[in-house]
Amino acid sequence: MMKLFKIAVIAGDGIGPEVINEGIKVLNKVAELDSDFKFDFTYFPWGCEFYSENGKMMDDDGIEQLKEFDAIYLGAVGFPGVPDHVSLWDLLLKIRKSFDQYVNIRPVTLLKGAHLPLVDVKREDIDMLFIRENSEGEYSGAGDWLFKGQEHEVVLQNGVFSRKGTERIIRYAFETAKKEGRSLTSISKGNALNYSMVFWDQVFEEVSAEYPEVETASYLVDAAAMLMIKDPKRFEVVVTSNLFGDILTDLGAAIAGGIGLAAGANINPERDYPSMFEPIHGSAPDIAGKGIGNPLASIWSASQMLDFFGYEEHGKVVLEAIEQLLLENEVLTPDMNGTASTSEVGDRIIDMIASII
Amino acid sequence: MMKLFKIAVIAGDGIGPEVINEGIKVLNKVAELDSDFKFDFTYFPWGCEFYSENGKMMDDDGIEQLKEFDAIYLGAVGFPGVPDHVSLWDLLLKIRKSFDQYVNIRPVTLLKGAHLPLVDVKREDIDMLFIRENSEGEYSGAGDWLFKGQEHEVVLQNGVFSRKGTERIIRYAFETAKKEGRSLTSISKGNALNYSMVFWDQVFEEVSAEYPEVETASYLVDAAAMLMIKDPKRFEVVVTSNLFGDILTDLGAAIAGGIGLAAGANINPERDYPSMFEPIHGSAPDIAGKGIGNPLASIWSASQMLDFFGYEEHGKVVLEAIEQLLLENEVLTPDMNGTASTSEVGDRIIDMIASII
Numbered sequence: 001m002m003k004l005f006k007i008a009v010i011a012g013d014g015i016g017p018e019v020i021n022e023g024i025k026v027l028n029k030v031a032e033l034d035s036d037f038k039f040d041f042t043y044f045p046w047g048c049e050f051y052s053e054n055g056k057m058m059d060d061d062g063i064e065q066l067k068e069f070d071a072i073y074l075g076a077v078g079f080p081g082v083p084d085h086v087s088l089w090d091l092l093l094k095i096r097k098s099f100d101q102y103v104n105i106r107p108v109t110l111l112k113g114a115h116l117p118l119v120d121v122k123r124e125d126i127d128m129l130f131i132r133e134n135s136e137g138e139y140s141g142a143g144d145w146l147f148k149g150q151e152h153e154v155v156l157q158n159g160v161f162s163r164k165g166t167e168r169i170i171r172y173a174f175e176t177a178k179k180e181g182r183s184l185t186s187i188s189k190g191n192a193l194n195y196s197m198v199f200w201d202q203v204f205e206e207v208s209a210e211y212p213e214v215e216t217a218s219y220l221v222d223a224a225a226m227l228m229i230k231d232p233k234r235f236e237v238v239v240t241s242n243l244f245g246d247i248l249t250d251l252g253a254a255i256a257g258g259i260g261l262a263a264g265a266n267i268n269p270e271r272d273y274p275s276m277f278e279p280i281h282g283s284a285p286d287i288a289g290k291g292i293g294n295p296l297a298s299i300w301s302a303s304q305m306l307d308f309f310g311y312e313e314h315g316k317v318v319l320e321a322i323e324q325l326l327l328e329n330e331v332l333t334p335d336m337n338g339t340a341s342t343s344e345v346g347d348r349i350i351d352m353i354a355s356i357i
Numbered sequence: 358m359m360k361l362f363k364i365a366v367i368a369g370d371g372i373g374p375e376v377i378n379e380g381i382k383v384l385n386k387v388a389e390l391d392s393d394f395k396f397d398f399t400y401f402p403w404g405c406e407f408y409s410e411n412g413k414m415m416d417d418d419g420i421e422q423l424k425e426f427d428a429i430y431l432g433a434v435g436f437p438g439v440p441d442h443v444s445l446w447d448l449l450l451k452i453r454k455s456f457d458q459y460v461n462i463r464p465v466t467l468l469k470g471a472h473l474p475l476v477d478v479k480r481e482d483i484d485m486l487f488i489r490e491n492s493e494g495e496y497s498g499a500g501d502w503l504f505k506g507q508e509h510e511v512v513l514q515n516g517v518f519s520r521k522g523t524e525r526i527i528r529y530a531f532e533t534a535k536k537e538g539r540s541l542t543s544i545s546k547g548n549a550l551n552y553s554m555v556f557w558d559q560v561f562e563e564v565s566a567e568y569p570e571v572e573t574a575s576y577l578v579d580a581a582a583m584l585m586i587k588d589p590k591r592f593e594v595v596v597t598s599n600l601f602g603d604i605l606t607d608l609g610a611a612i613a614g615g616i617g618l619a620a621g622a623n624i625n626p627e628r629d630y631p632s633m634f635e636p637i638h639g640s641a642p643d644i645a646g647k648g649i650g651n652p653l654a655s656i657w658s659a660s661q662m663l664d665f666f667g668y669e670e671h672g673k674v675v676l677e678a679i680e681q682l683l684l685e686n687e688v689l690t691p692d693m694n695g696t697a698s699t700s701e702v703g704d705r706i707i708d709m710i711a712s713i714i
C-alpha cells in the first residue's frame with residue numbers, strides 16, 4: 001500500500017522559499033527512490049508579504065486549513081517592515097501553540113566534514129540532542145504594559161509553567177534518553193528564577209524517579225552556556241525551557257557547523273495535530289532573492305520529517321548525504337565559504353542520496 | 358590627605374575565603390605602594406555555614422551593618438545542603454537589590470596570555486564590556502505557585518521591567534560607550550517576549566536619540582549567543598537584561614580565559630549605597646579547602662574596585678600584573694593547567710605589581 005503524506009508548505013519570507021524548495025526536492029527524491037510513500041505538497045503564501053497586502057500573517061481560518069495536513073514544512077518568517085513580534089506571534093508561534101507542538105527537537109551534532117570552531121574540543125564531543133519546551137513557559141505571551149509613557153510605567157512579562165506542560169516535556173525527554181541509552185541533562189535556573197525554575201527542578205526530580213535507568217545531570221543555564229563551549233561532551237540528551245532552549249540551540253548551532261546547518265522539529269507527540277519542521281535560521285533579508293541561501297538546515301529538517309513519519313532509515317540517508325557533501329567540500333554556499341547556489345547544493349544532495357539508496 | 362576606604366568583606370562559602378584573601382593582599386599591596394589611600398577590611402562571617410548555625414544567611418540587620426562601608430568585597434555564596442534560591446536571595450541578590458546596585462559591569466576581554474579557545478577568531482576580537490541590568494527584570498522575584506500538587510498546578514514567574522529601571526541602565530550604557538568612544542549593542546528578545554522586550558527595545562531607541570554620537574546595534578539574544586562565538590568583534594559595549602546578562606557573561610567567560618578570570622562589579626552609580634565587587638564564579642565546593650582555587654577573578658574584581666574609587670591607573674596596574682602572570686605561564690592554578698596554589702598566584706601577582714609600580 002502506498003502512503004501519501006500531505007504536507008502544508010509555508011515557505012515564508014526572505015530565503016525561506018529558496019531553501020524550502022531544495023528540501024522539497026530532497027523529499028520527492030527520497031520518495032521516488034522508495035515505492036512505499038509519496039508526498040503531496042500544498043503551498044500557502046503566508047508571511048510578511050502576505051501581511052503587507054492583507055494586514056494579517058495568514059488567513060483568518062489558517063489554523064483550520066492546516067489541520068488536515070500530516071505535517072507543515074516552514075521556511076522562515078520575518079521581514080523588515082513588519083515588527084517581529086507581529087510576524088512571529090501571528091504565524092510561527094501561533095502554529096506551535098495552536099497545534100500543541102510542545103516538543104521542539106534540535107540536534108546539536110557536528111556532522112562529519114562540518115567545521116569545528118573550538119580549539120580544546122574533539123569533533124565527537126559535540127553530539128547533543130536538545131529537547132526544548134515549545135508551548136508555554138517564558139513564551140506564554142502573558143503580560144501587561146501599565147501606565148504607558150508615564151514615569152511609573154511598568155511592563156510585566158509573565159512566565160507560565162504548568163504542571164502538565166512541564167511534566168510532559170520532561171517525560172518526553174526521559175523517554176528519548178531511555179530509548180537512545182544516553183544521559184539526560186536538565187538546564188534551568190533555580191537559584192534566580194525562584195518560582196518557575198524551582199518548580200522545573202522539582203518536576204525533573206520527580207519524573208527522574210520513574211526512570212532509574214537514565215543517568216541525569218542538572219545545570220544552571222549560565223554554567224551550561226559556558227560548558228557547551230568548554231566541555232560539550234557532558235551533554236547528551238538535554239531538556240530545557242522554551243527561552244533557554246532558544247538561546248542554547250543557537251549557541252549550539254555556532255559550534256555545530258553554523259546556523260546554516262541547524263534544523264528543528266516542532267512535534268505534537270500525540271499526533272492530534274500536524275507537527276512542523278523548519279530550519280532554525282531566519283529569513284536573512286540581506287541575501288534574499290540572490291539564490292545563495294544555504295538549504296542544508298531545511299534539508300536536515302526534511303530528514304527530521306522522515307524520522308517522524310517512521311522512515312528513520314531514509315532520514316539517515318539524507319543526513320549521510322549532507323555529510324558526504326560537507327566532506328567533499330566542493331558544492332557549498334557562500335556562508336560555508338563555497339561559491340555554489342542554493343539549488344546547486346540541493347542538486348548535489350540529491351545525487352548523493354541517489355548514490356546511497 | 359590620606360583616604361581610608363572601609364571595605365566589608367563577605368568571603369562566603371567554598372573557595373570564597375581563599376580567593377578573596379588574595380584579592381585583599383593585592384589591594385593592600387597597591388595601597389602600600391601608594392601613599393594616598395589605605396583600606397580597612399571588616400570581615401562578615403555570613404554565608405551557608407552561618408546559615409547552618411543560625412538559620413539565616415546574614416544577621417537580621419545585615420543590610421544596615423553594611424550601609425556604612427565604601428564597598429563590599431564578596432567571595433562566593435552557595436554550598437550543598439542549602440538550597441541555592443535561599444542562599445542567593447538572602448544574600449547576594451538581597452545586597453544587589455537593597456543597595457540598588459542596578460549596574461553589573463562585566464569585562465569580557467581576552468587578556469594577553471590568556472587562552473583563546475576559538476579557531477576562527479582573533480585574540481583582539483574578544484574585547485567587550487557587558488553592562489547588565491542588575492536590579493529587576495527577570496530577577497524581580499515576583500511570581501506565584503498555584504494549586505500546589507494538583508493536576509492544574511501552575512507556576513508564574515513574572516519579569517518586571519520598570520521605566521525607571523530600564524531607562525537608567527540603558528542610559529548608563531550609553532554614557533559608558535560615549536566615554537569610551539565605542540559602539541553600544543543592545544541584546545533583547547522582542548520577537549518572543551512580547552511585552553518586556555518590546556518595551557526594552559523601545560526605550561533603547563528613545564535613549565539612543567539622545568546620543569547621536571554613539572553607534573548602536575541591536576540583536577536577539579539567541580543570535581547574540583551565536584555571534585559571540587562566531588564573530589565577537591561585533592560587540593564592544595553591550596547592554597542587556599538581568600537574565601540575558603547572566604547567561605551571556607558566563608558564555609563570555611568561556612571565550613575570555615575561563616570562569617577563573619571573570620570578574621563583576623555591582624554598582625550603585627549614585628553612590629547612595631555601597632557597591633559590591635565579586636568574582637563571578639561560584640563557591641566550587643569540589644575543590645574548597647584545598648587551597649587551589651583560582652584567585653585571578655577576585656583579583657580582577659579588586660581592580661574594578663580601584664577603578665570605582667577613581668584609581669583607574671592602579672586598576673590598570675593590577676590588570677597588567679595578571680597579564681604578566683598569564684604570559685609568564687608558570688604560576689597558575691590547576692584549572693589553568695598549572696600546579697600553583699591560590700596563595701602562590703596571589704604572591705606572584707604582588708611581585709609583579711611591585712615591579713610595575
Ligand SMILES: CC(C)[C@H](C(=O)O)[C@@H](O)C(=O)O
Pocket residue numbers: 088092093246280548549579
Ligand atoms: C523566531 C523566534 C520567535 C523563534 C524562537 O525564539 O522560538 C526562533 O528564534 C526559534 O528558535 O525558533
Ligand SMILES: CC(C)[C@H](C(=O)O)[C@@H](O)C(=O)O
Pocket residue numbers: 191192222445449450603637
Ligand atoms: C548566583 C546567581 C544568582 C547569579 C546570577 O544569576 O545573577 C550569578 O550567576 C551571577 O551571574 O552573578
